[in-house]
Amino acid sequence: MLDTMEAPGHSRQLLLQLNNQRTKGFLCDVIIVVQNALFRAHKNVLAASSAYLKSLVVHDNLLNLDHDMVSPAVFRLVLDFIYTGRLTDSIEAAAAAAVAPGAEPSLGAVLAAASYLQIPDLVALCKKRLKRHGKYCHLRGGGSGGGGYAPCGRPGRGLRAATPVIQACYSSPAGPPPQPAAEPPSGPEAAVNTHCAELYASAPGPAASLCAPELCGLDLSKKSPPDSSVPERPLSERELPQRPDSAPGTASAVYKEPPLALPLLPPLPFQKLEEAVPTPDPFRGSGGSPGPEPPVRPDGPSLLYRWMKHEPVLGNYGDDLVRDRRSPDERLEERGGDPAASPGGPPLGLVAPPRYPGTGADGDDYKSSSEETGSSEDPSPPSGHLDGYPCPHLAYGEPESFGDNLYVCIPCGKGFPSSEQLNAHVEAHVEEEEALYGRAEAAEGAAGAAGLGPPFGGGGDKITGPPGGLGELLRPYRCASCDKSYKDPATLRQHEKTHWLTRPYPCTICGKKFTQRGTMTRHMRSHLGLKPFACDACGMRFTRQYRLTEHMRIHSGEKPYECQVCGGKFAQQRNLISHMKMHAVGGAAGAAGALAGLGGLPGVPGPDGKGKLDFPEGVFAVARLTAEQLSLKQQDKAAAAELLAQTTHFLHDPKVALESLYPLAKFTAELGLSPDKAAEVLSQGAHLAAGPDGRTIDRFSPT
DNA sequence: CTGGGGATGGGGCCC
């Protein structure tokens, strides 16, 4: 029988390793959101320490803690305790690093949080220390008095403190407490001694380098555009109730943590709102005179929460960042929030009832910097839309002009007091237009009637009337810049943004700009390491569902994409495409069949001597189908043309080739290809018809 | 060393 032997320090070493991993984000499988801060951790550790967290982590990878119960600063201490079993250092370190008295998280707050999170050891420790101090009151909360958002403090309530999203890293969790930094950390050691499991917004440039985000598994500076200029700001400035755009630089001597990029709006509990120091609205534009404070929802979500909800992330640094000057109520209203929470119908300033998408709820709520700086303090929206892009709002005019009938039908100008009545009215338009043009166009026309019309011509120039051709019938909304057409105006509007010189959705972390909000939020996920989609088989996580689907084929062995040239099978279409390029180099004859395989036509025989190659017409039919599919995407039109052209290579019979000329050329034209390409196809067909000597496809190879 | 395949990440874009 073996004696029980214990390796001394094993548990401590284990904890040390875990904490080390946490600080690097290694194997972290859960993100805890506390107000504006993100913390990465390990589910197992949390579950082993806190009954409350245990109950949460089994269901979710993303936890959202009630910031009224635990502040980011306090939770950081709690997390430190969980991973180190120590509290003293953190508390003292926090106190030492505090900028303003009272800014450090209090022991009382930690106790409250520990109780809330059900961490008995920490509760006991706090109580013990409190007893030793023999007092409670001085420990109560850092707060609004100091206005501190110290490294460990939470912003004073009622203060619109500039708050980070991804915090740069500054502490050494397992090692000695962070120095009471009188200057920014510098050098590699600063990067190493980071608290990278805690994520806030860091700015590119010096801040990013200080943060050494790669250590966190986050490379925030990667692919940052050179013009991303989110200025760094000293903490003391950020934490004070100043205008965020006020002149920086006066408080660098009390620099306490690496600069932060994104000021957030901490949720303002209603009861504290009254105590709030009147603060200039940071969203009124830089240099502008402070306007009236917009109403703040008592339960207004934090900016981070709003970001996670894909609501506008409000940056107030630099004119490059977009802003949303609407009140949270307006934003809530726009996204279909509870109308009861905002009684009185559409809020003033909304020129279109929010129930009608396409009237500005799309990207128009994101104002470009140029329009922002050029606009007045007047919150009414008509001012300053992007140049060359008439504001669809304008069609509605001023809502006041319709009295109580704020829901206005664009084509006829009638106003209605409710969306339901407007809907009924629009239905009447639909029926009228159905009688005139048929169902399909009527539906589109009705969309325009409901404010969904094309964004051009002041929002009223919707395409009604019978379209000229089939394509226009199906996709009546045509882009004025590139002639692409779409079947619904929202898509057209979305597409139009790709032509804008100013991309309306900048990443608040790296400054990269996007044409679509969804792309930007997706991009943000990569910064934050949020990967909600986990593989059940291997645990690998992805930022997108599609990636997971793709990945799952690895486990299932499914390879639905088959090369029609060599029979090779692939789990991912993109790899087949890559593979096809290899074939294309080898021979265009193969490319025709290869391209046929790209169109989602598994099993279509290629030019490998099998199947339907004995039937050129069949090949052409397949090629045409494939080209049709390819042509659905503009970028594949060239491939479709090439495919069609190469298809003629298989038309061995001159008679067949001749007979194919016209439909081939016609279809080429239908694809919207250039006349040159159509002529080329014709020429090729004619060449084939002339005799086998001329059968070459080299001329159709990509040039 | 090189090329090909497997796999992943990020962005664009349409629905």
Add this chain to the structure above:
DNA sequence: TGGGCCCCATCCCCA
């Protein structure tokens, strides 16, 4: 607003 698909780039592994 999110999903889905595509493209490009990249990394890693292996022959």
